[in-house]
Amino acid sequence: MLRGFEKENENLAQQNRQLRQGARLKREEVDGRQLQLVADLNNAKASADANPASMRRVAELERELVAVKERADEHGRELEKCREAKRALERELLTGPQQQQRGADLSVADAARLGASEAARSKAVADVAELQEKVRFFAESQQQMVEDRMEVARLAEELRASRGENAELRRRPGAKEASRRTAELRKQIEELQECLRKRHPDSILALVKACEPPPEQRRELRELQGKVEELEAQLAERDELYDRRVRALRAQYDHMRLEFERRAEGRVQAEAQDAGHSPSGALSAFPRDEARRAAPDREAVLMARIKDLERQVEHTKSYYLTKLRKREPLVPSPSKPSSKPGANGAGGGGNNPDSRQGQHVQHLQQQLRDRDARIDELSRTLEGARGSAGYAALAAESRMPSRHSSVMSEGVHCPGVSGLRLFLASPEGVVLAGLCAEQRALAHFARRRRFDEVAAQARLLLSVLSAQEAAAAAGRARADDFSGAEVGASPVGFLPLRGLGQQDDALRLGAHTPLPSSVWASWRRSAEVLASVAASASLQSGIREEELASQVAAALAEFRGCLESVLRRLLCLPAGGDEGVAAITASASMQPALESLLPRLLLEGAREQMDDTSVYGSRMTPTAVAVLQDAEAHAGLDHKLPWSELLAVLKRSGLGGDQLLQECRQAAHPDWTLSMPELRQLLGATPGAPSSQTSAAASSFVHALTRIRLAVASHGHPLLLAFRGLDKESEGFVARGDFLEALRSIPCALSLEERLQLAAYFSPAGDPRWVCYPLLLQSVVPERGREGRAVAAISASCDGARWAAPRAGSSSLTSPFDDGGVQQDAWAGGQRSFTENQRSLALQRQELVEAQAETQFLRERLRVQESRSSEQAALVAELAVQPPAQAVRRLQAEVAVLESRVLEQQTNLLAGARKAEITLRADLDVSRHEAATLRRALEARDAEVRRYQTELEMIISELAFLRGGADGEAG
Known part of the structure; x- marks a missing residue:
């Protein structure tokens, strides 16, 4: 009884929570609807204020509304008067002057029969209330039974999984079985060899072996038999499941029917209270009788609907049972989506978080180097000459007023010093600064008529632009991959804002790339034109030199115009405005999808x-x-x-x-x-990535470099020679797989994640398949003597070979202008060397602290390894002292102990599974018995309810007859 009451309380609490949640959802829906109506009303008012005809129509409708409300009030007052007159007539009919005469005419027998009818009616009402309580209890019990069956099904699934594991464990051969199987196989091999030697293919053994089915077929047969048994069990479970669902639907129907009857009674009582009634029992029964006359129609409709639903349930059940008997899938298997070959991005490591992190860091370092080169060139430009006379056409074009000056002179706002500082720190500013530095270097080469270097540099720039265009085109796929990873995986603080759609990202905070693909495409087309023109000019050097110089100058001017148009769009035009955009984009032969x-x-x-x-x-x-x-x-x-x-x-x-x-x-x-x-x-309301995760990633990277440095210094590992052996052409780059293998050969226990992180960090942003190993050597090997000069030379060659920077050894890096700026360069070089020395001193201090921590960690590991080694040495010494036979017996004893433990565990598992199976079968039998008992009780209660309904209809008909006789006598 206590468990029953507890379950009933839990069900009532669950219903209460559901009702509260439904009420809360309804309130939210009503609030949202009110907000929508207010917004529609405001929009309608705004549109009406701008339209005089609408205002007149609204005024007319308001007047009509007032008139309709007045008529409705009049009709309400007339209706109330009619109701009062009706109540007065009913009071006269029941308690009027004819009451005494009618009471005198009634006989004693009629009064007794009326009293008996009233008593029977009250008893019937009490019985109906009791039956309704029982039906409610039955519905709740049925719900609890459904939950119990679900728990039984879950336990049965666990039991099936345990049986599968036990069968798998039984099928696994032990040590004795393996040895016996080995002996049998050896015997078969000897027999086969003997047969081959005798050359008798028709021997009995060969015939018997040939007639036996192969092991694959026997294994497949066993698997198919297991699948058949499993499918039969599933079929039986599905039959039981659908039977339980039908019973649950029946219980749900009873529950809904009870709820509808309760609501109907509540509505009838409310109507009776609204209409008003006298204290007498006859007057209170009057509206209830009218409601009961109208009830059969509604009940007939509900019964028809219930029968229709039952037919649908039977049809669905028969459909799925037919599918199960035919061994067809219940739900059609979805078609596998075709994987696009280019969905994973360029390169094999595009989806690796370490690869993305290393590429991003490498890209940022390259941009930083480009910015430093740009600053150096600008400082030399202030002190140097303005160019040679041979490049007069380009200088004249650069001194000409911009084609967009007329457009930008009106209504243009350029940011101040603070805005420029923030722009240079933004991803867009870093990209544009690097491209401007490249354009500056190209212009320098073109002024000196070195068209071959212009073509080479333009081709390198073209590869970078093509890679960035592809990355920007696949930005949405990359953003989806990035959103699945942790925020702390990125090494920088500029992270995409999650939850922003493409149309909501007005400030490009959620963009995966700094600029859209259309901008990169425009720059790529200009770089292609420049590369082709410079290549043709380099092949025709000495012939029409002035004409070729003018063509190269025009291509450079077009490329510079593309850069300037993007800068104007980003920094000089207001957001959301179209002033001057058409002129700028048309003149620059591009239309960048950019916002200011x-x-x-x-x-x-x-x-x-x-x-x-x-x-x-x-x-x-x-x-x-x-x-x-x-x-x-x-x-x-x-x-x-x-x-x-x-x-x-x-x-x-x-x-x-x-x-x-x-x-x-x-x-x-x-x-x-x-x-x-x-x-x-x-x-600042949206928190960025936790600093602990970022610092942990950077700390692991620094620890890996520290271990490599210590291993190279202590063991004398020929790291440079190893990389030189892999780099046959001395380009400064090795393949990614070779780089990982070279790191694996270093005796410092680098994990796979650390090696992948180092490979991604020292890979160029455009092509992650190659790794620049001189950068690693600069980080872990001190550049001293011949080895340092070799590393520096290879680093210089790799800078010119892979990245879009001017080649080392040319005058463009040391002195862009041959006719001035030497002292300024020396002063700038001294300042940079002092800054680099200070930075290297701080890094060395930090590395010393990290090396001390790493040394302490390695000492602890060494101590643990020494203790383990001492234990193993003692064990080996003990085994060496013992004779071989005793050592073998000892090992056999240990194996026997292990086998006994395994057998004991298997026995415990089998016993537990058997107990669980017995318990589940007993619970299933009890549940079936309870279901049968409840089904019989439900049928008996349905019969009683039908009998009570028949009696109530007879009582109602008698009361109606008596009322009709009373009305006739009153008339």
């Missing part, structure tokens, strides 16, 4: 001002919290904030003053929208 970076740069500057003027923790400043709350209050239903509303928010917060507001007004169109997730990320 001015809003993002200004918001990042505002964030820096918040950090400078507030005392904050690790997440957000109070000013940022206030700005975000104000912005969320003014955002629309699509969680987007117009730029004009953001300006109002910044003005109310008092951040930046009038200067920031003026720059924000010029940065974007007032109707340009910004999504709230982007604003949260810019203001």
